[in-house]
Amino acid sequence: MDHTLKITNVLADSTRYSIYQYVTKLNQPVSVTDIAQNFSIHPNVARLHLSKLEDVQLLVSRTRKTGKGGRPSRLYQLSEQDVHLQFPYRDYHLLARIALESLMELGMEGERTLYSTGFKYGKAMFKQNFGNQNPENFSVEEKIKWLQESAFIIGMFPNFEYVKHEETIFFSLSNCPFKDLAKENPQIVCTLHGFFLEGMMRALFMNIQLKEVHNMMEGCATCSYKAAL
Structure with a gap:
């Protein structure tokens, strides 16, 4: 239940929810710069939104070396973990497996x-x-x-x-x-x-x-x- 509350709180922000939808539809890794440019927000704000989505396991990240020295950037992509929000709880996945x-x-x-x-x-x-x-x-x-x-x-x-x-x-x-x-x-x-x-x-x-x-x-x-x- 605690994790469910965390997810709903994270997605309650309209910009953050839109970013999650964008990454889902794109289906490929994105950088902080990509999100900042597509949503016309400051890179620090984009990084915060992506980090919060990663905190609740909706996204995962990895480092990307640029080959030019300096600090490596991070790429964010969809987590393989499914998220189901249902009140009260229903397990339709189990029903599908049984059928x-x-x-x-x-x-x-x-x-x-x-x-x-x-x-x-x-x-x-x-x-x-x-x-x-x-x-x-x-x-x-x-x-x-x-x-x-x-x-x-x-x-x-x-x-x-x-x-x-x-x-x-x-x-x-x-x-x-x-x-x-x-x-x-x-x-x-x-x-x-x-x-x-x-x-x-x-x-x-x-x-x-x-x-x-x-x-x-x-x-x-x-x-x-x-x-x-």
């Missing part, structure tokens, strides 16, 4: 059910936002905007690029909402995530072919995909 393990006990049939359900939930996101609207009435750019917004809402922090002459969408996800489970069972969870993403895209593009390019669980900085329209 996943139960399905795996059913063998191939359980696996097929898991993937088809993931696909169904991905596809259902379109109806939640647009009801019975016909996706054919949307331009490719409008569809991509919806995908971007939807992926952001569920914590994936996406980046989309449409290459028109190739009729291909390239996109990367800098955060995985299923990361904890994926660490324990990467093959199953990453495949499930792929079906979920395919469901989202198939709601908008009927004949899309989705292919994974990079995977965080294999040491890549992001999970990235290409989708041929």
Whole structure:
């Protein structure tokens, strides 16, 4: 409980919370100078905000030698430790593990059910936002905007690029909402995530072919995909 209070106190500052969101979306190390410039604040203030985020284990830091002599600078990045704030306490991660393990006990049939359900939930996101609207009435750019917004809402922090002459969408996800489970069972969870993403895209593009390019669980900085329209 003490740690929960510390986290809520640290994030109660709007600038500090914005800095944490910025580092989360960026998904790469930042320096005091980076934060000072992006938020138009003094470097000492930026350093204080970053230090407080590190104190509650939301960020971690390491030194970076410049090779020019003098004092080494520090780089700050997201901690691997997840933070869950719920009142009263709920353990949905444990529930997810139990459900996943139960399905795996059913063998191939359980696996097929898991993937088809993931696909169904991905596809259902379109109806939640647009009801019975016909996706054919949307331009490719409008569809991509919806995908971007939807992926952001569920914590994936996406980046989309449409290459028109190739009729291909390239996109990367800098955060995985299923990361904890994926660490324990990467093959199953990453495949499930792929079906979920395919469901989202198939709601908008009927004949899309989705292919994974990079995977965080294999040491890549992001999970990235290409989708041929």
